[in-house]
Amino acid sequence: MTIHTKIDEKLNDKVLYQNLKGFATAYKASKENAYKGLDFEALRTKVHDLKDRDLNKVMQQFNQFKENVEKHGCKVFQAKTGDDACRYIADVMKSHGAKYMVKSKSMTSEEIQLNQYLEKEGLSPIETDLGEWILQIANEHPSHMVMPAIHKTRQQVAKIFSDYTGEKVDPDDIKAMVEIARRFLREYYFKAGVGMTGANVAVASTGTIGLVTNEGNARLSSTVPPVHIVLVGYEKLCDDFGQALDIVRVLPKSATGQIITSYTTWIKGRTPSHKNADGIKETHYVFLDNGRLAFLEHPKFKEALKCIRCGSCANICPAYEMVGGHVYGDRYIGSIGLILTALYQGDAAAKDILKMCIGCRACSFNCPSGIDLQTLISDLKLVVGKKYGINPVKKKVFKSVVAKPKRMKSLLSVGANFQFPLTTTNKLNQEKIIKTVPMLPKEMDFRKFPALASKTFSKRFFKDGYDQFSSQRKVFFYPGCAIEYFYPEMGLAMVKLLQKSGIQVDIPKVAACCGIPAIASGDPDNARTMIFNTLDKLNDAKDYEALLVLCPTCGGAIKHEFLDFTKADPDRYKKASQLGQMVTPVGQFLEDQGIQFKVIGNKTVTYHTPCHDSRSLSYSAEAFLSSVLGEQFIPLTDSNVCCGFGGTYSLDFSSISNGILNKKIENIEATKAEILVTDCPGCVMQINGGLMHQKKAVKVMHLTEFIENHLVVVE
Amino acid sequence: MKVMKLLEQFLEKSTLVGNENRLVTTVDFQNDFKREDYEYIHLPGLNIFLDKQAGEAGIRRALIEADYAIAETGSVVIDSCNENLRLASCLAEKLDVVFPLSKLVDNMHDVADFLEERTSESGGYVAFITGASRTADIERVLTVGVHGPKEMTVIILNDL
Numbered sequence: 039m040t041i042h043t044k045i046d047e048k049l050n051d052k053v054l055y056q057n058l059k060g061f062a063t064a065y066k067a068s069k070e071n072a073y074k075g076l077d078f079e080a081l082r083t084k085v086h087d088l089k090d091r092d093l094n095k096v097m098q099q100f101n102q103f104k105e106n107v108e109k110h111g112c113k114v115f116q117a118k119t120g121d122d123a124c125r126y127i128a129d130v131m132k133s134h135g136a137k138y139m140v141k142s143k144s145m146t147s148e149e150i151q152l153n154q155y156l157e158k159e160g161l162s163p164i165e166t167d168l169g170e171w172i173l174q175i176a177n178e179h180p181s182h183m184v185m186p187a188i189h190k191t192r193q194q195v196a197k198i199f200s201d202y203t204g205e206k207v208d209p210d211d212i213k214a215m216v217e218i219a220r221r222f223l224r225e226y227y228f229k230a231g232v233g234m235t236g237a238n239v240a241v242a243s244t245g246t247i248g249l250v251t252n253e254g255n256a257r258l259s260s261t262v263p264p265v266h267i268v269l270v271g272y273e274k275l276c277d278d279f280g281q282a283l284d285i286v287r288v289l290p291k292s293a294t295g296q297i298i299t300s301y302t303t304w305i306k307g308r309t310p311s312h313k314n315a316d317g318i319k320e321t322h323y324v325f326l327d328n329g330r331l332a333f334l335e336h337p338k339f340k341e342a343l344k345c346i347r348c349g350s351c352a353n354i355c356p357a358y359e360m361v362g363g364h365v366y367g368d369r370y371i372g373s374i375g376l377i378l379t380a381l382y383q384g385d386a387a388a389k390d391i392l393k394m395c396i397g398c399r400a401c402s403f404n405c406p407s408g409i410d411l412q413t414l415i416s417d418l419k420l421v422v423g424k425k426y427g428i429n430p431v432k433k434k435v436f437k438s439v440v441a442k443p444k445r446m447k448s449l450l451s452v453g454a455n456f457q458f459p460l461t462t463t464n465k466l467n468q469e470k471i472i473k474t475v476p477m478l479p480k481e482m483d484f485r486k487f488p489a490l491a492s493k494t495f496s497k498r499f500f501k502d503g504y505d506q507f508s509s510q511r512k513v514f515f516y517p518g519c520a521i522e523y524f525y526p527e528m529g530l531a532m533v534k535l536l537q538k539s540g541i542q543v544d545i546p547k548v549a550a551c552c553g554i555p556a557i558a559s560g561d562p563d564n565a566r567t568m569i570f571n572t573l574d575k576l577n578d579a580k581d582y583e584a585l586l587v588l589c590p591t592c593g594g595a596i597k598h599e600f601l602d603f604t605k606a607d608p609d610r611y612k613k614a615s616q617l618g619q620m621v622t623p624v625g626q627f628l629e630d631q632g633i634q635f636k637v638i639g640n641k642t643v644t645y646h647t648p649c650h651d652s653r654s655l656s657y658s659a660e661a662f663l664s665s666v667l668g669e670q671f672i673p674l675t676d677s678n679v680c681c682g683f684g685g686t687y688s689l690d691f692s693s694i695s696n697g698i699l700n701k702k703i704e705n706i707e708a709t710k711a712e713i714l715v716t717d718c719p720g721c722v723m724q725i726n727g728g729l730m731h732q733k734k735a736v737k738v739m740h741l742t743e744f745i746e747n748h749l750v751v752v753e
Numbered sequence: 754m755k756v757m758k759l760l761e762q763f764l765e766k767s768t769l770v771g772n773e774n775r776l777v778t779t780v781d782f783q784n785d786f787k788r789e790d791y792e793y794i795h796l797p798g799l800n801i802f803l804d805k806q807a808g809e810a811g812i813r814r815a816l817i818e819a820d821y822a823i824a825e826t827g828s829v830v831i832d833s834c835n836e837n838l839r840l841a842s843c844l845a846e847k848l849d850v851v852f853p854l855s856k857l858v859d860n861m862h863d864v865a866d867f868l869e870e871r872t873s874e875s876g877g878y879v880a881f882i883t884g885a886s887r888t889a890d891i892e893r894v895l896t897v898g899v900h901g902p903k904e905m906t907v908i909i910l911n912d913l
Binding site: 191283 | 766769770806808809811825826827828834835836839840842843844861862865866868869871872873874875876877878879880881882883884885886887888889890891892893894896898899900901902
């Protein structure tokens with residue numbers, strides 16, 4: 039099945055849609071509550087730093103752990119591969135003549151596909167976590183790391199239970215279903231010869247594991263059977279209880295929005311166990327490598343080994359929310375799932391799913407271990423793009439058009455001159471749009487496309503004499519492709535406003551692309567060409583107060599990606615670094631100038647925060663608009679959640695893009711505002727296109743146009 | 754005064770997870786509690802014990818003394834290395850936990866040394882328990898009593 043077939047199947051699953059949408063909303067509220075009064079940034083920095091270590095350090099922790107448990111007669115096995123781990127566990131079961139093994143939830147066992155292995159050997163692992171048990175008897179795998187059966191309804195579970203037990207199950211009575219699980223699984227705890235758990239932390243100073251659960255199944259699995267096997271990845275090691283508790287403090291809050299789970303259990307091997315002749319439990323620790331140890335030495339990917347498996351990168355991912363974990367991930371799920379699939383299973387297994395990341399960066403800002411997940415995904419996209427190739431049409435467009443600024447200019451100018459038979463005026467807002475795009479596949483037809491501007495921004499800037507204004511105070515403005523070719527009026531509105539305030543605006547002589555479309559598509563070579571083109575055409579930083587952008591994605595690229603791509607070229611790197619520090623979104627610049635505005639008219643306004651405004655440039659115009667507009671400003675629910683654009687993503691994964699956009703439009707409609715302001719031309723293209731397609735009368739404006747038309751400067 | 758603030762915080766968090774919380778004097782507790790309500794009792798501080806090994810059928814109700822309680826999370830901390838205690842706390846339908854107010858600490862890190870001490874030698878099993886056994890695995894609907902206790906009561910001895 040191709041990735042697109044899988045996506046379509048999930049997008050048509052109404053149950054999945056409702057479950058994930060409901061969860062996303064509820065999760066955000068409970069997480070915020072759970073962290074109330076705490077400094078999330080400080081907590082996650084702590085976890086990030088305690089997990090920041092090299093192979094040598096981890097092996098020191100391992101040796102200390104091993105010594106601490108072996109001296110009391112526990113067994114420690116170092117599994118190089120998943121199969122090594124599976125074989126060891128099967129051997130322990132066989133040596134005890136144990137047919138059944140009760141196990142609590144362990145993503146590591148999903149990683150090594152332990153159940154499949156044991157079943158082939160004629161052994162019976164029994165999942166005791168309710169969600170995992172449902173899936174085990176339904177012969178499925180988890181779609182979320184913490185809520186494995188989130189894709190199921192109560193009716194579906196009732197059917198699974200009634201098929202399995204042969205009993206009649208009330209399809210609406212969840213409590214009764216939980217009772218069934220209690221009854222059936224209770225029997226297995228006492229039948230099983232072996233119990234297996236994972237470990238959320240492994241404390242080196244004593245050789246103690248920590249387990250975080252709600253159901254109490256890990257306590258029973260580690261208590262009732264005479265043998266306990268712990269399956270754990272090396273990355274779960276930490277020095278002492280101080281560190282372990284730092285992790286436990288964030289894990290449940292980020293995972294389910296709980297302050298703490300019902301049970302946090304600290305176990306040191308060889309506890310009393312009456313089922314053994316010597317009255318003491320037999321304890322085995324299986325430490326899994328499966329690629330971990332190699333990546334601890336990798337300059338970038340070692341970050342992925344800081345994951346504490348809370349699953350929150352899925353909880354806040356707009357693309358995950360559309361398709362769920364059976365598509366957005368593999369054995370591991372969410373952003374970290376895309377990454378770990380590449381690291382543990384190989385890039386061939388990850389090459390398609392990596393593309394599903396829209397690049398909104400929400401996960402990077404939400405990770406309680408401070409992993410910059412989106413950057414790792416972006417890096418991996420470049421690796422697999424180069425190795426397996428990208429969409430050939432895109433590659434050709436990048437190479438022969440976008441990476442060649444002059445050719446792009448002349449091609450688009452031809453387009454602008456000859457598009458008129460295709461264009462029309464959208465009646466509701468009088469904007470020029472493309473009437474119908476020839477041969478556009480149906481799934482891509484979810485928004486109207488803006489017409490190309492008849493004259494580019496640069497052309498109007500020079501032709502209309504905006505370059506003639508001179509002043510001691512100067513800023514440099516990088517327009518980016520969207521302003522240059524589609525929305526010159528957004529740029530001109532800003533230029534006029536700044537010149538009125540006595541500030542000279544300079545722009546590049548030739549417009550070039552910032553490279554983000556190529557980076558997001560996994561095309562490093564063309565991205566490099568585009569970045570060098572742009573960088574070489576930007577003026578030096580020293581003459582200017584700021585480098586202004588109206589597109590925060592371009593701004594973020596100059597600030598972050600330009601550094602990555604110029605590392606081997608000191609001159610360019612220095613220039614990129616100096617310019618990067620000066621990148622300022624226009625709203626921020628205006629606020630910094632202390633210019634006072636007041637509103638004219640009484641239109642109601644709401645605001646969408648562009649992903650790269652808040653998460654690449656640390657800015658949102660919400661506070662500014664709210665203070666200028668007072669009661670005319672209506673806050674937008676999920677204002678900083680992605681609009682679904684993502685550049686060419688909205689064409690590659692149009693159905694996901696459309697789904698995300700629809701949620702944005704629902705929220706916009708709920709505000710009943712007449713105007714939606716945002717400060718990214720990409721978001722304008724997406725949201726305005728969607729609203730026009732759905733014939734909704736909300737006016738969409740870039741911040742600069744809104745200021746020009748609806749605010750006046752208070753002298 | 755600090756202890757009253759901690760108590761307030763503990764009660765808030767403990768209530769949040771559905772626990773019944775009671776504040777009593779030791780004398781009142783000893784007079785009111787009915788031994789016959791329980792199938793397992795482990796109260797070393799008051800020297801009251803009733804031993805039983807809980808099996809597959811579970812037990813009705815257990816009464817256990819906690820070593821510490823944590824205000825930050827509303828949790829009780831119980832050294833459960835004793836196998837019968839562990840089985841009772843896992844398999845009781847109702848779990849009652851007693852602790853003296855003097856054992857209430859501010860946050861999780863305040864019991865780090867205790868964890869270190871109790872798991873340094875062979876065999877160690879310390880549990881933070883915060884409410885009844887719960888799940889939200891079916892449609893995210895919170896349901897208690899999936900494997901372990903279905904109800905939890907916390908009894909705080911306010912004069913000890």
